Amino acid sequence: MDVVVRPDPAACGRAVADAVAGALAAAAGRPVNLGLATGSSPVPAYAELVRRRRDEGLSFRAARAFLLDEYLGLPAGHPESYRRVIRRELTDHLDIDPGEVHAPDGARAHPAAAAADYERLLAAAGPIDVQVLGIGTNGHIGFNEPGSPRDSGTRVATLTERTRLDNARFFGRLDDVPRHVLTQGLRTITAARRVVLVATGPGKRAAVAAAVDGPVTTAVPASVLQEHPHCTLVLDRDAAAGLTRTVPAGVVSGPSRAGGDYR
Ligand code: GLP
Numbered sequence: 001m002d003v004v005v006r007p008d009p010a011a012c013g014r015a016v017a018d019a020v021a022g023a024l025a026a027a028a029g030r031p032v033n034l035g036l037a038t039g040s041s042p043v044p045a046y047a048e049l050v051r052r053r054r055d056e057g058l059s060f061r062a063a064r065a066f067l068l069d070e071y072l073g074l075p076a077g078h079p080e081s082y083r084r085v086i087r088r089e090l091t092d093h094l095d096i097d098p099g100e101v102h103a104p105d106g107a108r109a110h111p112a113a114a115a116a117d118y119e120r121l122l123a124a125a126g127p128i129d130v131q132v133l134g135i136g137t138n139g140h141i142g143f144n145e146p147g148s149p150r151d152s153g154t155r156v157a158t159l160t161e162r163t164r165l166d167n168a169r170f171f172g173r174l175d176d177v178p179r180h181v182l183t184q185g186l187r188t189i190t191a192a193r194r195v196v197l198v199a200t201g202p203g204k205r206a207a208v209a210a211a212v213d214g215p216v217t218t219a220v221p222a223s224v225l226q227e228h229p230h231c232t233l234v235l236d237r238d239a240a241a242g243l244t245r246t247v248p249a250g251v252v253s254g255p256s257r258a259g260g261d262y263r
Helices: 009-025 043-056 082-089 111-125 161-171 186-190 202-213 221-227
Strands: 002-006 032-036 063-067 069-071 130-133 155-158 180-183 195-199 231-236
Touching: 002 009, 009 032, 009 043, 009 130, 009 195, 009 231, 043 082, 063 082, 063 111, 069 082, 111 155, 111 180, 186 221, 195 202, 195 221, 202 221, 202 231, 221 231
Parallel strands: 002 231, 032 063, 032 130, 130 195, 195 231
Antiparallel strands: 069 180, 155 180
């Protein structure tokens, strides 16, 4: 696990955008599978990718996008459904084929069948080239809450009250936050060739410290990324401030050890 610390969320966003742009540049004509997270943490990265598309001509024509997760039980077209969120924040502003923006289908009558179909879709598409991740305040990734099985695939899951409270800001009322979701599993997520997790702000400090410096345990789902062969955590100073073992608090590190591709 490589940890890089940047001064602020915008600089973190540029580092994440570099990883995505690097995968697109390396494509050489083949499709590029981008794994996309929702939530607020990747928003600066997505804004930077939209800017590079607009100002620098970065092309996403080769890209296929796969979301991590989706709420169950939202009415069709709800503005907080992750499919709608990713279109609004990112893909509507890119030259990606809209038919290549995929998400688990939270509106299906049979959610378990929707989960199985999504897992099959991912398997057929081949490995994710770059998986962008955020982290929940309880260490969750995707919607894999503490205690999620290490060997899990895409499935129906139940949110913790912690996560529902955290996400209530998007819905206005806690009662409106769904209790159930579809999420890629920890096995699905860690099958990506490269993982880039972005965390910013003091609210993520404890989760980041547990994921990076603590033991590998499904009690802190993000800690399983310690075992991934090519995983980078991009942190701002606030999110990094609880690290004691891996990076001294507040230090802005040099180029990434894993290839020097962060500037
Ligand atoms: C949600 C998403 C996660 C995201 C997390 C953190 O639960 N399912 O993918 O990482 O929220 O969100 P934020 O970045 O808004 O703190």
